[in-house]
Amino acid sequence: MPDSTKKTLPSADDLARLPASERIRYRLVSAECRHHANDNIAAFIHDGELSELKAEVQTHMQALLRALVIDTDSDHNTADTAKRVARMYIDEVFRGRYAKPPVVTEFPNASHLNELMIVGPVRVRSACSHHLCPILGKIWIGVMPNEHSNLIGLSKYARICDWVMSRPQIQEEAVIMLADELQERVKPDGLAIVMEADHFCMHWRGVKDDETAMTNSVMRGAFLRDGNLRREFLTLLSRKKG
Numbered sequence: 001m002p003d004s005t006k007k008t009l010p011s012a013d014d015l016a017r018l019p020a021s022e023r024i025r026y027r028l029v030s031a032e033c034r035h036h037a038n039d040n041i042a043a044f045i046h047d048g049e050l051s052e053l054k055a056e057v058q059t060h061m062q063a064l065l066r067a068l069v070i071d072t073d074s075d076h077n078t079a080d081t082a083k084r085v086a087r088m089y090i091d092e093v094f095r096g097r098y099a100k101p102p103v104v105t106e107f108p109n110a111s112h113l114n115e116l117m118i119v120g121p122v123r124v125r126s127a128c129s130h131h132l133c134p135i136l137g138k139i140w141i142g143v144m145p146n147e148h149s150n151l152i153g154l155s156k157y158a159r160i161c162d163w164v165m166s167r168p169q170i171q172e173e174a175v176i177m178l179a180d181e182l183q184e185r186v187k188p189d190g191l192a193i194v195m196e197a198d199h200f201c202m203h204w205r206g207v208k209d210d211e212t213a214m215t216n217s218v219m220r221g222a223f224l225r226d227g228n229l230r231r232e233f234l235t236l237l238s239r240k241k242g
């Protein structure tokens with residue numbers, strides 16, 4: 001066999017010897033699958049690899065503290081910081097990258113509801129992709145169902161929202177991702193999302209401005225076509241916001 005063909009594919013043993021992050025990356029690249037900060041990569045992670053990944057992040061986090069010239073050996077405050085941060089990233093604040101999509105039961109719209117429905121405020125906890133600083137805010141969702149739409153429970157909107165937001169995000173992309181997820185499951189006639197959030201990178205660094213709230217919206221289907229529906233949604237929203 002010529003050398004070039006021998007080299008093309010690593011064997012299962014070769015892969016097993018790699019760090020978990022390299023193994024997962026190999027699968028993603030082979031499948032030509034995008035893996036930006038706000039993409040979910042759960043389908044490429046095998047059983048048990050998440051704890052390997054956590055250990056790897058911990059090692060690198062420890063190296064980061066060392067590069068910051070922090071003496072984690074004698075500083076009891078930072079002794080376990082690398083471990084804490086690795087857990088926080090993988091299990092909590094960036095969980096939406098590694099966890100499978102929430103299981104959501106959809107019900108057919110049996111009573112043919114066709115009235116504007118508003119869900120919210122749904123609490124948003126995210127982080128910005130630029131600085132990995134928190135983004136905290138609220139989301140309101142407007143749904144205009146038709147007879148072919150699926151209905152999902154109110155708490156499910158919050159679970160899908162949390163899954164999309166628990167990633168390093170960019171607010172403009174986050175609302176579009178959430179709209180795509182809801183569109184796919186609910187299949188409404190119209191979908192509207194408004195997100196209002198506070199970006200902590202603006203408080204903590206840079207201009208240290210206190211006016212750091214950002215509002216974004218996505219309007220689809222009936223909300224784009226029908227100005228009256230859009231106005232109804234925005235009016236009800238301002239009343240809900242108080």
Ligand SMILES: [Zn+2]
Nearest residue numbers: 128130131201
């Ligand atoms: Zn930022």
